[in-house]
Amino acid sequence: MLFIIYIPLILMILSTTPATSITPGGMSSVKPSPTTTTTPKLVLLDRDGVINDDLGAPGVLHPSKLRLTMNAGFGLGQLQRAGYKVALVTNQSCVGKGLITEKDLSNLHIRLQEMLLEEDRNAKFDQIFYCTSLQESDDHRRKPNPGMIEEAMALFAGDVDVSAFDNLFFVGDTLGDMEAAARAGVPTRILVETGYGRGIMGKEAPNDDGAVEVVNEKGSNIELTHMAENYDDDDVSSNEKSSIFPMLYAKNFSSAVEWILKTTTTS
Numbered sequence: 001m002l003f004i005i006y007i008p009l010i011l012m013i014l015s016t017t018p019a020t021s022i023t024p025g026g027m028s029s030v031k032p033s034p035t036t037t038t039t040p041k042l043v044l045l046d047r048d049g050v051i052n053d054d055l056g057a058p059g060v061l062h063p064s065k066l067r068l069t070m071n072a073g074f075g076l077g078q079l080q081r082a083g084y085k086v087a088l089v090t091n092q093s094c095v096g097k098g099l100i101t102e103k104d105l106s107n108l109h110i111r112l113q114e115m116l117l118e119e120d121r122n123a124k125f126d127q128i129f130y131c132t133s134l135q136e137s138d139d140h141r142r143k144p145n146p147g148m149i150e151e152a153m154a155l156f157a158g159d160v161d162v163s164a165f166d167n168l169f170f171v172g173d174t175l176g177d178m179e180a181a182a183r184a185g186v187p188t189r190i191l192v193e194t195g196y197g198r199g200i201m202g203k204e205a206p207n208d209d210g211a212v213e214v215v216n217e218k219g220s221n222i223e224l225t226h227m228a229e230n231y232d233d234d235d236v237s238s239n240e241k242s243s244i245f246p247m248l249y250a251k252n253f254s255s256a257v258e259w260i261l262k263t264t265t266t267s
Contacts, residue, residue: 041167041264042160043079043257044152044186046143047090049173049195050253051076052112059094061104063111069194071254073119078257080122082265085156087127089148091176095132105130127155144176146184153184166264171256173197178244189247190256191215197249205251210258217245 048054053067060066079086088109094100100108109128116123129148133139141147149170153162162168169188170181173195181189190212191197193205206213250256 039164039167040160041082041084041169041260042153042156042162043084043086043169043171043260044089044149044181045086045170045253046172046174046177046195047088047112049197050171050192051088051116054173054195058097058099059092060108061094061100063108066108066112066115068115068119069252069254071119071252073116073123075254075257076116076124077120077122078261080124082261085126085159086124087129087152087156088125089129089143089152089170089180090131091143092130092132093134093142096134096137102132105132127152143174144179144183146180149180149184149186169260171250171253175200175244178247182243188260189244190259191247191249192252192256193250194252201249205249205255207251209251209255210262211255212248212250212259215245215247215249 045051048059049069051069051072052060053069055065076086092105095102095105113124129141129152131139131142131148133142135142139145139147141151143149153168156162160167165187168186169190170177170186171190171192172178172181173192174197178189178191191200193201198204201215205211248256248259250259
């Protein structure tokens with residue numbers, strides 16, 4: 001186990017495998033407001049295209065290129081104020097390809113966390129999981145494989161009853177995100193229009209905050225099959241494709257958060 005300390009930021013880096021998870025700690029002296037949920041929930045998020053803009057290949061390689069999606073910090077802060085646990089789950093093969101180092105990636109995540117806190121004082125991640133492996137490695141941790149999500153569920157099992165249907169959510173922008181979540185047993189999977197979501201669905205998501213569209217296999221199969229054939233970085237395997245249904249389609253991460261909070265506080 002390797003510890004790297006930044007002042008005033010501390011990151012615990014677990015580097016026992018090429019694919020690693022990091023935990024931001026001490027990034028803000030402001031504690032979240034008292035919880036408003038009666039039962040703790042866990043929300044897992046993809047990074048590029050969900051929290052920050054997706055630049056396409058080869059990805060975000062420098063902190064100066066980070067741009068938050070609309071109201072991302074506010075959405076994350078809302079989840080924290082409601083007492084949710086929130087973790088980032090992201091493929092970062094740019095490290096495996098040698099384009100940046102793991103230290104560079106850590107610096108990116110430090111800056112990302114700073115930007116989120118600048119937007120909302122409670123906007124922090126409880127954990128960041130990342131996989132640096134290349135697609136051809138078939139690493140169990142690399143999405144669309146479920147390894148990182150399974151790790152997150154195990155890590156937070158002491159705080160969240162991950163077996164309860166309405167306690168676990170995944171928000172992503174690719175079919176690979178949806179498949180990884182489905183294979184890990186995440187019951188509520190939300191595809192956002194930002195990033196690759198619009199290209200997958202071929203249409204806009206509901207425009208109202210907190211509004212989602214339920215996407216079933218019937219009527220959406222052609223578009224999703226076409227997308228899987230054209231986005232090889234996060235392809236959905238043919239034997240798993242149907243498992244991503246049903247899923248939800250939202251305008252962006254902030255709108256997905258609005259829906260999650262409305263649903264869980266009224267259920």
